[in-house]
Amino acid sequence: MNDAVPANDLDAALWPSGVRRGDDGALVVAGVDVREIARTHGTPAYVLDEADFRARARTYREAFTKAFAAIGTGVDVYYAGKAFLSVAVARWAHEEGLRVDTATGGELAVALRAGVPGADIGLHGNNKSDSELARALDAGVGRIIVDSLTEIDRLADAVRDRADGRRAPVMVRVTTGVHAGGHEYIATAHEDQKFGLSLAGGQAAAGLRAVLARPELELRGIHSHIGSQILDPDGFLEAARKLLALRAELASQTGHLVPEVDLGGGYGIAYLPGEVPIEPGRVAKDLAGVVAEVCAALGTPVPRISIEPGRAIVGPTTFTLYEVGTVKPVTVDGTPPFTRTYVSVDGGMSDNLRPALYDARYTAVLASRTGSAATIQARVVGKHCESGDIVVHDVLLPADVVRGDLLAVPATGAYGRSMASNYNHVPRPPVLAVRDGEHRILIRRETEADLQALDLG
Template identity: 60%
Template sequence: MRAHEAGALHGEIGHRGPAWLRTPVDVNALVPQLWPRHVTRGADGALAVAGLDVRDLAAEYGTPVYVLDEDDLRSRCREFRAAFPDADVYYAGKAFLCRAVVRMIAEEGLFLDVCTGGELATALSAGMEPARIGFHGNNKSVTELTRALDAGVGRIILDSFTEIDRLTALARERGVRPKVLVRVTVGVEAHTHEFIATAHEDQKFGFSLAGGAAAAAAFKIIDEGVLELRGLHSHIGSQIFDASGFEVSARRVLSLQAQIRDARGVELPELDLGGGFGIAYTTQDDPAAPHELAKRLRKIVDGECAAENLAVPHLSIEPGRAIVGPAVFTLYEVGTVKSVPLGTGGGAADGRAYVSVDGGMSDNIRTALYDASYSATVANRVSTAEPMLARVVGKHCESGDVVVKDEFLPADVQPGDLVAVPGTGAYCRSMASNYNHVPRPPVVAVRDGRARLIVRRETEADLLALDVG
């Protein structure tokens, strides 16, 4: 959003009335923190990324298309490395992974976190050094664990007693001693959507700290002596802005480190505090810069280690969204526009326009799944029309097929216009589907005025190739 903001609108339409809906809004302005760093708007109103006009991108690659500002992504990698110079920065591949991105993050000195066999296969096929890969997941199969061992991944994060037994048996068979971490459920209620909060007790991830399972898991690994326990892991959720959750998590995990030392005489050398650092989807979001995160996390870790008389462990963090999320926007073409009344008193000011684009929940499920908020702008021209309250929706047969819930767009938006939605790098292409048999969009990386296709568009032939009936 610009002068107004999607998060501020929810639940208020119909309560503040026509005067509020007529508040002046500059529909041509771009809020820098919402867009990739090399996106600009020209004098004719068209957006450009790294010097390349989005109209040319649409003409060459079609719409919808995910557009990646490569130098933006690379600069965010470097910022995390600079902020955490003595830590390992693992890019969380679940946010978005393809071979080109694997190579980008590797070239910028990051490690890589994967959580399925498919993600591991992508990483290996892109040439990622196995020792720089961490393998997550709450239900890693024998096949996946075998591949991880045979490839020589740097560490495996264990999530259940069954997995401990499974990996122990495989390691014995192969005569290897893989490095492992125990994922600890620390009982922190992260201030985020319930579906992306991962450290409260009643959910599927990790070993409960309060129930004693985390300590029992660590003792089991140490006592059996087959796996090399390097440390503990905690991840409290995703899209988090309040650092207090990380502080509580670090305090509780380090207390467990001290308990393990006292019980077994082993001081674990590593600590992974996970990721989940939030980004700005709308102007209501105020994410911390990497150096601010580093300062806060270092302070609590150093303080707790001193209190527990522990050596400061080697830290790891796992940003994914914070690196790729802001570096991408999705470009759509408008198909239809219709106005509907909101029942707030009558008149045009009390209506909302439904702007239908040629994508939707198949390329961005987050609005429907998490009630996520996004911004949008007309990307192909400047407009002098009055602003109108709009909802950007998709082409799928679902009333919940919404891309942007509330946004001010120019009243003259029309079929054929291009609409750009920023902040779509994380969990949009990676969670994309073929709902209604819609092929998934391509991903195009732009750098120095040149575009390259890094994930091609799916075709109907691709869909039919899987249909063997």
């Protein structure tokens, strides 16, 4: 393929708000030239626009606060730390009025180190250890989302054995049968999976009653998470209807009307040119309308609402910067045969597992300069010993791409660093924050010495 496609263009939906091309064609983010980042910190590197992160956090908080205030209730926005968590990011989220959702003891430790009060933290997990539950109780987390009937009793017993006499605030995670989003592995509300208590099977109602039966626990609400990378809000609306009906049913049977309903996260972002991310104001308004309508029909007061965006806040704020190594044209069998150019970079599946794990699709641009008008059909691949080590499956790159050029892959803020590994003993890249013409290290690059320090020989 040798078209005059504008391979140097930047689709604004994919990139941090602070990204542009400088006068000489190199990418500049928040006033910092990517070539300076590469010279100072090396590649690969995750580059995060702090101002953009803060702006997206505020947008979600303001959109949902406004929409639900209109129906007479409040909203808590929890930043889903599983997407990407560091001490600085947890602190930024909290400074912008968000709480922090954690899924393991390690994530909880980061949020606490960032100074997030325990009351503003939630703890998830389908298989929480005794030590994780104890840490959550020690920290006074604002809610523990229980995921099974056995966990309810384990948690209540742990509270009973403590001397402080405080009850543990609990939400029950419900699988509603509504699932949405991308790959099967990230659809989290169908019954045949590991999360939550099934609504259809009666487990959810049993779980709620089990919490009420234990005086050590305070039933704060009902929780649902229907999937990830969702671009159509209809799934959220249907899940909300089912949760509100379950809430009303519990109240009629037990007299307990839970004060809060959590509608989860999973709001989708754009990964490829032309894709349209979910718009926070729209989904907030639609959800508020459904909540008001259903509660009115059921004759129940409107609950407090909580949501858990992660990818939608951090995903577009970050791109991964690579250096090009081998450039290799390969003849591909087809009708007719064609040439695909394999562009190898100095990272790969160790810094972005999603293409290999979920068949996720990304794009890339030449970052250190603009290229020729002609383009080639390229596949950006990593340096690992796997044929599936693909960073970008198909992209039009300038035909003059060569060894030493810099490439940037956008929308890698969510799950890039979180899922990163040391496959082939490759140290994980740093996370760099940029703001107002300055760049700094949030998480330093690992070294071979770091990896060797774990090996006791």
